[in-house]
Amino acid sequence: MNNYTTIVSREICVERTGDRMPIETKNEIMASNLSFTYYGSETPALNHLDFCINQGDFVLITGMSGCGKSTLASIMAGFLRDQEHGEMSGEVVVKGTKAKPVEELAGTIGVIQQDPDSQLCTFTVKEEIAFGPENLCLEVAEIERRVDQAAKQVNIQVLIERENHTLSGGQKQRVAIASILAMEPAILILDEPTANLDPQGTQEVVRTLEMINKCTDHTVIVIEHRIERFLALANRLFVMEKGRLIYDGEPIAGLSVYQKCMWEAGKVSRKSLMLHRQLKEPKQQNSMTVASNTRGKPLLEGKDLCYYIEQKKVLDAITFKIRAGELVAIMGNNGSGKTSLFLTLLGIYRAHAGELFMHGKSITTDDVGERAKHIGLLFQNPNHQIFEKTVADEMKMPSQFLREEPVDEEIVEGLLERLSLQAYKNKPPFLLSQGEKKRLTLATLLTYQPEIxxxxxxMAGQDQRHLDLLLQILLEYCQRGNSCIVACHLPEVVLEYFDRVLFMEDGKLLYDDVPSLVFHKLAKKGYVEFEMTDKNAQMVGDGNEN
Incomplete structure (x- = not known):
């Protein structure tokens, strides 16, 4: 970036528009020639960054998966230090002082990490939210006020007495956000805060951040791939590429830089994806029965599956059929039972009632090891299924137990290249970003190729290029006669690429139909997040009739 661009971007960040209250501009975070290289890596994660973030800024940071966004957040917050996790050069100054260890910044900077499990440290939701204020040595009445306020801000009052281990991934993410809000830090850094949230939860988080930033002089820094959610709130946009800051300025003006970066990176996968869409048979929008009958025989069938956690029925008489060749989305709000259903299908959770069939044969009594030969599960948190010392060894590990023959090295090399993991082949998996870890865990499943x-x-944590790539891989997989069931919070993606939707609500299977009909029913039922998708589906339907 030239000096002129830097000066202009710093002037832009001082200006305020609309109903925002004018504030005295102060430097909150400054970086000068900042670089960082993790131990074990030959390529810098950050490469000579220079920027200044002012008090009251709302900064949106984006870029391809693995470009250094999370590393930058960790350095600003004091999690990463020189000679401890890697080698750092240059400097970061927070509120006029060189960056301190995280424990000394607790009241100044609050960080919501990509992985909420790594952030939760107490037994119950209430204890989690109170943990920070308690360590700030606040009065009991003030702690209680902050706990109540933070729970309301992210709409988790009903979860306040729940134990953390009983929560879904999206619910944990809300708790993590509330626990940081309760500390009322001057600077908020949120690393993909909506990645695991349902559309309603996403809207609540966006509204909360808007309120905090507009009504106070707090600085908000959001790292996000789906930047459209935050564009209206941000006054600064950072676009990163391969550890460098390639744009720092006004968000709308920076969209062309971001779009060019993503388009160039994703040309091949996007063309292939369009071809697969053309080859894919037209979706039947009138009836699930017609759509299902165009596929193969049932691969997996559940009948009246029930599961309880602490006397709460989290799966309530779930009945469904998955046919060969189907790409099926499972949707529903956080805590509706999606993950519990996956864990029950694989056998990690043992159904308390009901039956499960594979190719028409009951597998209800089969253990996890037997089911895993035919059913592969990608966990919501990739850290829960990474075990080996290198990326290549991790990819081969499941095949050692679930295949009769060793995995072909050409398959491993091909997947590494295709999923943008080749550079990490002999590196520890925990050097990867959250999005890269998700692609790695998908690759481990693809090496042994289960039927389901x-x-x-x-798709959480994936930039547009890799989202396109994942869809392409799933379409190919289904075209070979396999089936995929995907938990997803992206209605527009489901409408365009998926054959069917299983929509869950409070542990029940509410709808099982083609996407357009499910979204129409949900919009009529009051799920406002599906209204626009329903209108788009109707427009497509009208166009097909002409």
Missing amino acids: LLLDEP
């Missing part, structure tokens, strides 16, 4: 893939939020 259960994918819990595989």
Whole structure:
């Protein structure tokens, strides 16, 4: 970036428009020639960054998966330090002082990480939200006020007495956000805060951040792939590429830089995806029965599946059929039972009632090891299924137990290249970003090729290029006669590419039909997040009739 662009971007960040209250501009975070290289990596994660973030800024940081966004957040918050996790050069100054260890910044910077499990440290939701204020040595009455306020801000009052381990991934993410809000830090850094949230939860988080930023002089920094959610709130946009800051300025003006970056990176996968869409048979929008009958015989069938956690029925008489060749989305609000259903299908949870069939044969009594030969599960949190010392070894590991023959090295090499993991082949998996870890865990399933893939939020943390690539891979997989069931919170993606939707609500299977009909029913039922998708589906339907 030239000096002129830097100066202009810094002037832009001082200006305020609309109903925002004018504030005295102060430097909150400054970086000068900042670089960082993790131990074990030959390529810098950050490469000579220079920027200044002012008090009251709302900064949106985006870029391809693995470009250094999370590393930058960790350095600003004091999680990463020189000679501890890697080698750092240059400097970061927070509120006029060189960056301190995270424990010394607790009241100044609050960080919501990509992985909520790594952030939760107490037993119950209430204890989690109170943990930060308690360590700030606040009065009991003030702690109680902050707990109540933070729970309301992200709409988790009904969860306040729940134990953390009983929560879904999206619910944990809300709790993590509330626990940081309760500390009322001057600077908020949120690393993909909506990645695991349902549309309603996403709207609540966006509204909360807007309120905090507009009504106070708090600085908000959001790292996000789906930037459209935050564009109206941000006054600064950072676009990163391969550890460098390639744009720092006004968000709308920076969209062309971001779009060019993503388009160039995703040309091949996008063309292939369009071809697969053309080859894919036209979706039947009138009836699930017609749509299902165009596929093969049932691969997996559940009848009246029930499961309880602490006397709460989290799966309530779930009945469904998955046919060969189907790409099926499972949708529903956080805590509706999606992950519990996946864990029950694989046998990690043992159904308390009901039956499960594979190729018409009951597998209800089969253990996890037997089911895993035919059913592969990608966990919502990739850290829960990474075990080996290198990326290549991780990819081969499941095949050692679930295949009769060793995995072909050409398959491993091909997947590494295709999923943008080749550079990490001999590196530790925990050097990867959250999005890269998700692609790695998908690759481990693809190496042994089970007939059914259960994918819990595989699209979270993926930039547009890799989202296109994942869809392409799933379409190919289904065209070979396999089936994929994907937990997803992206209605527009489901409408365009998926054959069917299983929509869950409070542990029940509310709808099982083609996407357009499910979204129409949900819009009529009051799910406002599906109204626009329903209108788009109707427009497509009208166009097909002409």
